[in-house]
Amino acid sequence: MEFRLLGSLEVRHDGENVMLGGQRQRTVLAALLMRPNSVASVSYLAQAVWEKPPVAPESNLRTYVAGLRRVLGGDRLVTRPGGYLVSIQPGELDLDDFRRFADDGDKAWQEGDFTSAVEHFERALCLWRGQPLSGLLPGPVLRADIARLEDQRLTIAERYAHALIELGKPDTAVGDLRALIVEYPLREELWAQLMLALHRAGRQAEALDAFASARQHLIDELGIEPGARLRRVQQEILAGEQADEPDEEISAWRQLPMDIAEFIGRHAELRTLHAMAEPSSRTALAIATIHGMPGVGKTRLAVHFAHQLVDAGRFDQIQLWADLRGFDAERPPIPPSAVLEHFLRLLGIAGPLIPQELESRAALFRSRLAEKRALILLDNAASEEQIRPLLPGTQGSLVLITSRRNLAGLVGARGLPLDVLPQPEAINLLSLIAGDDRIEAEPQAAARTSALCGHLPIALSLAARRLRKRPMWTVSDLAARLEREERRLDQLAPGTREIQALFTMSYQALPAEQQRMFRLLGLHPGDDFTAESAAALAGIHPDDADFHLEAMLDEHLVQQNTPRRYRFHDLVKPYARELAAGQSAHPLYTWYLHATEAARMAFDPLRTRAFGFPPLPRDTVLPQFADHKEALAWYESERATLRVVVQVAAENGLPEVAWRLAWVLLSFYYRRSHWDDWIDVYQIALKAAKASDERHGEGIIWCGLGVAYSDLQQFTNAIDAHQHAQTILEEVDDLKGQAWNLNNLGVVYVYLDRLTTAADCFHRALVLFPQTGDRQGEGIALNNLGDTYRRLDRPDSAIKHLEQALKIQQEIGDKSESGLQFTYGTLGDIHHDAGNYKQAARSYEEALAVSKALGDQRTSARMLANLAQTLNADGDPEQARLRWQEAMKIFDELGDPQADTIRAQLG
Template sequence: MSSTQPPDPATAADAGEFVERMRALRLWAGQPSLRRLERLGGDVPSTTGARVKALPVSTISHVLSGKSGDRLPRMRFVERYVAACLSACGLPVERGGEYLRRWLDAWRALAGPAPAGPPESEVDEARRQLPMDIAEFTGREVELDRLLALAEAGDAHAPAVVAIEGMAGVGKTRLAVHAAHRLVNRGRFGDVQLWADLRGFDPAGPAADPAAVLDRFLRLLGVPAPRIPADVEGRSALYRDRLAGREALVLLDNVAGADQLRPLLPASTTCLVIVTSRRGLGAVDGVEPLPLDVLAPAEATALVTRLAGAERFDDDPGAAARLAELCGRLPIAISVAARRLRARTAWTPAHLLAKLDRLPRVHASFALSYQELPDGPRRLFRLLGLHPGPDVSAPSAAALAGVSVAEAEAQLETLLDEHLVQEGTPDRYHLHDLLRDYAIAMVQRDEQAAEQRQARHRLLSWYLHTADAAAQRLAPHRRRGFPLEPCSHPAQRFDSHAEALGWCEAEHANLVAAVPVAATHGEHAIAWQLPVVLLNYLYLRSHWDDWIATHTTGLASAQALGDAGGQARISNGLGVAHSDRRELDAAVAHYRRALELFTDPGGRAWTTNNLGVAMVDLGRHAAAVAEFDRALVLFREIGDRTGEAICRNNLGDAHRRLGEPERAAAHLRDALAIQEELGDRSGQRFTQHTLADLCRDRGLLEPAVAHYRRAQALSEELGDQWGTARVLDHLGSTLDTLGEAEQAKDCWRRAADLLTALGRPEADDLLARLKP
């Protein structure tokens, strides 16, 4: 396809190739940002008459990522998308009418005979993790042929492992991603495709822990969180087991070294691993090194003309080669410079070369783009060098720069249009490694140390206060119990539990990275407070490794401050984490340490209650009652009626297990009365469940069913799938005892469906129970 001509949609043989032509059209149009395409697409009336975006960013991203499988995008979407691309490169739609008709004709030709396959299941999508292919991939034919040959040759005794090795910015990731897609398109490795950025050379933070990468891979492979081993050796063994005999492609980007790589290697000969690294990995058995240098002169020149347009060099054919040399023949630097030339229609190649020639080599293309930015986007770009995590959103960038969200969004879009940031998913932006290095250099050169400290504090305190706002939605009846480090930038607010949980998940890596950065830069109050406010989220998602890591760092910061209350709260959180992992001796030790440090009666009350729960799990029910009794006194002294009701429910359950039904019933009645008075429907679902268990123990099956049904209704109302599944399990057993076999099976089926969706291991027991 000529770089001066737009892609021809008529050459697409199926829906996948049609979408590939759509990606190529965006590249031909100068790679406009998704947000710009949304604006150019305009509005259309919805079925209700309201005006909505014709090209929502999320829809464009979904279509161009190829996640629709073998289904074509809607024709109206294609029409608006093509028109927006034409507008983005300065061609009025009326002049491109014939070209637009070619797209619609191609769509109609494919829409008729092309079968619409079923959408992939969520599990299948989770196992296909490759990043989007690089549309402008150019050259590297020798290296690509060798990589594909190594992959196809295989080994009778071990998986193929190819390590693409070379300097930063040389195009290792581009080659790896392109080769992976080439293999998948050939029908290879269709079972599983995994990808991870191991951040081996990230100046903003430590390299990824192999244990954390394995935790994510195992979750993607369908392993429930409770079944993931705690140690890296156990996780690696389970990972190898899950990939055994399967055609799996694993792409490991930015590997730091052999120790980081070894646990992530599968054992099956049906697998292929593609690795990228700046270091040689010859110390790892079985690794085939594939050295990668800068682009060859002809390849670098071809990339320049492809991105900028060959017609721009008609009057000076040698300028493309000179531009490639000034960019060190590095793909990322060439990309920034060539796209700038394409976007600046008044510039000649000589004009661009003159500007670049005055700047240091390699960074020249970055420096030129940086220097010509308006003040706001230029300042935001360099401040991004201070960000601790892998990506930013407009709200977090606003906090970093101390501007409004609208200003930050506009500045990020400017950086995106200048190709200084990348948009991997809608509304989330990240820097290439070389550009991050350049941003760090610029912030150190152009910002005073005091402003760097202020920007970092704005961001970290914003994360703290926004995480606290999310925690208030996730656990609305819980008291924080301590004042937060002040924040000078408005925190984000959430209207629902789902919105708060979604934010935590999207920002997970940034929140985890923020804790050690805060500790390193002396923001010790934030370093211990952030893990504490994240506890409910980490509990909901069973992120034990990050939970323990952030709390361990937080504990050191609280100790550095001599803050006994902070140490106590962190120790309590560590106790909950170890209790959740059934490491009960460690949990008890942390709880006892917290109780030694706490002077706050609220903190003592909740920690004593948690210690009682650990005693129940240890089977020490009498000791549990003693702890709950102590906690109850404290809750009543401070007037925490939510905590009192939770504690009375726990007391009721402990007395039930001790065979003391009257005492159990008294506590449960009191708990329910408090919760009804407070309107605490969240707490009521637990108490109704315990009351049902008590009635079942006493042979009062009909009342038990009634309580289970109330607990079920409350759990469903609150969106508590895990709680609903547990109630349905117990309700089914009670109905089965009553002789209602079909109703029991219906409950167990519904519980099994919920548990399967949640990835909980209890689903296996229920499914076995349903077998004839």
């Protein structure tokens, strides 16, 4: 059989086309053929076939695979654990041949064997019949594969043209390059090769005309000037034409690229740069570095600042500029020796007089600039080693450097980290480029659009140009198109890969192990991550993960807003996720379950579980917590991520992680009153448990929901939840779960003043707790029963049960758990009822001390309110008012409705 992907999908057998079925079935085959002889996971296939995969894609995929087996033969498609494999023999798949010829051509091209390179490249390009898989409607993963193939084809075409030019056949390259430029008018390297081919063919006028056409396309479509590569080719062509003109030496001293009219804002940064331009001493050289992530506007700021200096009369004689190509995806950084040769020629040194050794060239360069005031702009620097030979030796000059790295090892340099634009400047940039009043007419949509662009200047520029080209669109239309994260980069600049190319340059500069971590981090749930969670995702030690993250921070591929926590820029994350297509983050979800349990045990060690956890891989490192404060701080920092982990675990086939993690989070949610998270997470976990028929998990989650509803005083919902829980927990014979559920249901009845029913619940719980050996639960239930008897005006029974509770809690050392604070609080209530206000106040203060030590803000507030009531009754209204105000402040911070009750009481 013959399988063809490089065009419309075709399968031929004995010279005849094979009928492959419907659109989805054909797409499944295309996705499998993209990974021939390798297992394609169900997750990969789902994202390749559907824009938004169904909840359970496995059954659909089985149907499509069965259909393909009928037309291809049963031995072609093999079922493997977790996915499917298509078996392909050598010579059957055009993609395999294309990749083989391309690799052979690349190897020859890298070695300078241009004859062999041309031969291999020609064979690869002849296989191309149009856009890969044209006619299909692929999902995001398959679209990413197609885009990578198209990029590879264009790279081959560019190198094929370069090889032809080097072999002295530039005219042969011209036709193919012109045809490709019609398809890809914004691909600058195609224009560069066309210009070189025309120039080498003696067609200088056409070469310069090609530059003008390329520049016009870039300005019209993207609003940007040609990049350094095109400008350098133009300069080489012009230098070739003007080599004998006597004034070349003088004119070549002024090399600043043109400034742009669309520069906006950056006032604080410009002030900083002006200060940096002043030498720190009378003899020191001024060196300023601008570093930041791709697309943040480093070059624009540097060029604008340089023009400000020249306009002010500084450095008006010599301005040198070079693109050091530190982050070029196709070519290595320019060595400092080559940059020095270029600079020396511009400064009037004839070629035969330029020495060959790097040190000698650097010495001549320093000599040439001695006692001169030169501005040297070095763009896209790769490293300190690339920069050092290019520095003048005396004061009076300014070296201005841009880089994606911070270049902290460059002695004497002062650095300016460049961040994205503030929102007002971002919106102003949108308005300036869009060129009409649509931005001002929709301020909220404009703010949303700038946020979806991550306030990144290049993304803002592309979005505004797209709006300008669509006069019928509103700003809301543009924002709606950008909302879908997985397609956002495509929506910014359809038909180009400009932003992806910026990120690719930095990504490809990373070592292989850091590239792998970068890809995997695209799958990380939540907005930020740590070395520990990154290590769990990559299966490495946290120390290694920390090293890799710090390296990526230096490359500005990740950001750091708080110590030890990292995050992606909003546009970098979908790029990383695209690279990670087909990979799984399942080990990370299981790690979060175990890590969250480790934190819970630090402040709630007596609350045991009646179920196991999915195992972790060997040698996995979990966080360690010295005390409950560290554990609660970890919970707060991971709170948003933990919520997302429950969601993605439920959606990605790990319901056992989703409901177990929700159970673990109960202790944290209860202490810190994060009710919105609590309800949302438990609703997600409940759906996951139901969908997977996890009856035990369903019962446990219903119980936790009941506690949340009770805290929110939604008592009807609370009773309903606890009754659901009790039915299921009895069904699965979970005695401990039943005991806790009955205890919590009793608390609801106490709130409703249904005290006899509450007492019955506590008695039933107290029958079960001893059977399970849960003395902590027994102590809490005894306290609750004592409080119920207090409310029933049976103080003797109340005190008896409270003394039993206190004895148990003291025996088990319950100072690390919440039972003791409640028992002290109930004892305070009994003393208050009896008019023993001094003793009541002492009990409330003991409960308050335990609550504060536990970080339990809500119980602290309740004890403060009770203490205030007691102080007021004891004739101390001033101290009472202070305690009420303190309690009200905490309740307000928690969003607890009891704050309004106290506020009304205080008047």
